[in-house]
Amino acid sequence: MAKATFSIRRGGREMAEMVDYTTDVTEGMVVLDAVHQIQAESAGDLACRWNCKAGKCGSCSAEINGMPKLMCMTRLDTIDITQPVTIEPMRAFPPVKDLITDVSWNYEVKKRIKKFKPRKPDADDGTWRMQQEDIDRVQEFRKCIECFLCQDVCHVLRDHEKHQEFIGPRFLVYTAALEMHPLDTENRTEDLKELFGIGYCNITKCCTKVCPEGITITDNAIIPLKERVVDEHYDPLKKLIKLFRKK
Amino acid sequence: MASNLVSITRRGFGQTMRKDNWWVAPVLTFIGLGAFVVYSTWAAFQGAHYSFGNYLSPFYSPELFGNSPHALFGPPPSWLPTWLPFSPALLILWAPGGFRFTCYYYRGAYYKSMWADPPACAVGEPRHNYRGERKFPLIIQNIHRYFLYLALFFLLFLAYDAWHAMWFAGPDGKEHFGIGLGTLVLTANVICLGLYTTSCHSLRHLIGGVYDVLSNKPIRKKAYGCVSGLNKRHMLFAWISLFVVGFSDVYVRLCSMGIFQDFRFF
Numbered sequence: 001m002a003k004a005t006f007s008i009r010r011g012g013r014e015m016a017e018m019v020d021y022t023t024d025v026t027e028g029m030v031v032l033d034a035v036h037q038i039q040a041e042s043a044g045d046l047a048c049r050w051n052c053k054a055g056k057c058g059s060c061s062a063e064i065n066g067m068p069k070l071m072c073m074t075r076l077d078t079i080d081i082t083q084p085v086t087i088e089p090m091r092a093f094p095p096v097k098d099l100i101t102d103v104s105w106n107y108e109v110k111k112r113i114k115k116f117k118p119r120k121p122d123a124d125d126g127t128w129r130m131q132q133e134d135i136d137r138v139q140e141f142r143k144c145i146e147c148f149l150c151q152d153v154c155h156v157l158r159d160h161e162k163h164q165e166f167i168g169p170r171f172l173v174y175t176a177a178l179e180m181h182p183l184d185t186e187n188r189t190e191d192l193k194e195l196f197g198i199g200y201c202n203i204t205k206c207c208t209k210v211c212p213e214g215i216t217i218t219d220n221a222i223i224p225l226k227e228r229v230v231d232e233h234y235d236p237l238k239k240l241i242k243l244f245r246k247k
Numbered sequence: 248m249a250s251n252l253v254s255i256t257r258r259g260f261g262q263t264m265r266k267d268n269w270w271v272a273p274v275l276t277f278i279g280l281g282a283f284v285v286y287s288t289w290a291a292f293q294g295a296h297y298s299f300g301n302y303l304s305p306f307y308s309p310e311l312f313g314n315s316p317h318a319l320f321g322p323p324p325s326w327l328p329t330w331l332p333f334s335p336a337l338l339i340l341w342a343p344g345g346f347r348f349t350c351y352y353y354r355g356a357y358y359k360s361m362w363a364d365p366p367a368c369a370v371g372e373p374r375h376n377y378r379g380e381r382k383f384p385l386i387i388q389n390i391h392r393y394f395l396y397l398a399l400f401f402l403l404f405l406a407y408d409a410w411h412a413m414w415f416a417g418p419d420g421k422e423h424f425g426i427g428l429g430t431l432v433l434t435a436n437v438i439c440l441g442l443y444t445t446s447c448h449s450l451r452h453l454i455g456g457v458y459d460v461l462s463n464k465p466i467r468k469k470a471y472g473c474v475s476g477l478n479k480r481h482m483l484f485a486w487i488s489l490f491v492v493g494f495s496d497v498y499v500r501l502c503s504m505g506i507f508q509d510f511r512f513f
Contacts, residue, residue: 066264066369086264131462155365159257160377182460199381203355206368219448219478223351227392227452234389 001026004081006034008046009088012097019043020084025076031087032060032071035099047098055212058147062099063088068149068210090152103148109167112195116178117186134182141177141221143213146170150207150217156200166197169207169217176221179228189232192225201226258371260363269367276360280353283489287340290496294334296503297496301422302412302429304499305436305492309404310335317411343401346394351448352485354388392449402444405437415511428510429498436488436495443488446477 004025007018021038032050039046051057053072060071065079065086079085093101122129150169156162167175175196179188192198207217215221231238263269290297290306297307298315307313312323313335323333347353358364365372380388412430414422444450455461455471462468477484501507 063264063369065266067267068369080266083266088264131460133468134460134462153368155372156377156379158369159365159372160375161257162377180459184459197379197381199386200377200379202358202364202379202385203351204359204365204368205355206365209368218355219481223448224452224456226389227449227456230389230392231457234386235392237393 002081004034004076005084006031006038007084007086008035008038008043008099009095010043010046010098011095013095016095016098018086018088025081027077029076030072031062031064031069031074031076031079031085034076034085035071035087047096047100049100056145058145058212061090061147061149061152063090063152068152070147070149070212073212090148092152092154092157093148105163106146106148106151106168106170109171110174112167113171113175113178114186114188114191116181116184118183119185128183130182137220138177138180140215141173143215144170144173145213147212149210149212153206153210154201155204155206156197156202160200162197162200166200169201169222171196172198172201172225173215173217173221176225179225189225189228193229193233198222198226198229260371260373261366262371263367263369265367265369269370273360273363273366276356279486279489280357280360283493286493287344287496290500291336291340292332292334294332294336296500297336299429299499299502299509300416301414302427302433302499302502302509303408304496305405305408305433305440306340306496307336308408309339309401311338317408339401342394342397346391346398346444347485347489349388349391349394350485351391352482392453395444395447395449395453398440398444398447402437402441405433405440409434409437426512428512429502432491432495432498436491439484439488439491442477443481443484445474446481446484447474448478448481450474451478 001024003022005020005022007020009016010019011017021042023034023037023041025034032053035046035048039048048060048071050060050072052059055070055073058070061068062071063069063086064071064074068090071087087099089095089099089101090103093103093105096102118128121127148170151157154168156166157168175188175192178184178186201222203218203223205218208215208219211217287306290304297304298310298317303310303315303317308317309319310317312318312320314322318335327333359366363373364377378385380386409430412433413424413426415425415427417423451471451474454474455464455467458464458467461471498507502509
């Protein structure tokens, strides 16, 4: 039976160390399986968050060989196991213990985004009518499992720690889902520019690369939102046209 | 079980736990973009060998003032100071250059490869300060849609150049339809630039993305679908068109200098 070595970050908020564990690997194993095996064999106190093991709960986010990935969706046959495989917690959030980080900042950010505000109901029974083709565009954004890998890889949060000024790709996707919804009447462009720091995004597309759900975050959510901010704040011609239309 | 001490602190420039060749893409981008910027700047300042018969280099199109028969308004104005370096390309190249410089794809590409901001995903950066595109100077990137309008206008001239490249002066002094290798190069150029321009993110927004409901606007919906389809390959079109536009100038230049003989199919 083949063996592989996993170099896992062990420790708390302040200091930690990379500890090497060697374990048996078999065909079809994912990184999370190896972590569970290590817990069972030699590190019973290894802290690791997980739940569905199917890439749908977004709990087991970590950095495998330096790239943000879901541990449950990273098959061992897709990585080089002849070298020690490094497993670290997400770097954009404060570490709690071992592979667990405190992601509560994300839940606070979500509360700051203006809620869905539908137009008046279309029918007397209080229901709305909309076309499938109009809702198709935002359907993609609903696939998000909130694993926060996009937040983790975003250099604005990861390296520059702009958590107070920038909401990150996940919540730009969330805002796009609301803002582009055919029934929604709320305007969030002012917030996007001033409070949510959309101008910090410099379109590196790293968020799109790491999304386990394959959401085209940059092209379909962030850039369209940037363009809406341009419409309202940086396009004098558009402003002029609006002014004349109002009259 | 072996161990070594680490703490989660900000990583320095180029530091990462990635084990793949993450530096290859930014280095290739740096070489590609850098080579194009150097060559196009050199070519723009030459002011010579930019036309050959009915062929006109795209770096010089539209030729507003110049000494070639393609000039729209004749030779350079006499009131221009002689100490000022004049080249027809300098009058117009800022427009397509600005379109590429403010392009959403290129922005991401050169921020990474030329400014290391970041060098690659999950790789440490050289600087602590970061302003993004919120403040001057990068806030100017929001002007992209205005360069798009200019780029669309320029496509008309490039399409005319491709058409004009199909008409060769005959021995009788009249123009005759024909196809040369240069015709194909200039036609490929306008097609590639057309694909790059019409796959633009700003165009996608302006043509339909700005609306939340498109089902009641069938023409816009169709146009939005087309631009969205092209937009998925925006990066590909950006690179192909960059190469072809540079090659078009090289081709016309080599023909004009007599280094290369244009091949006439008929």
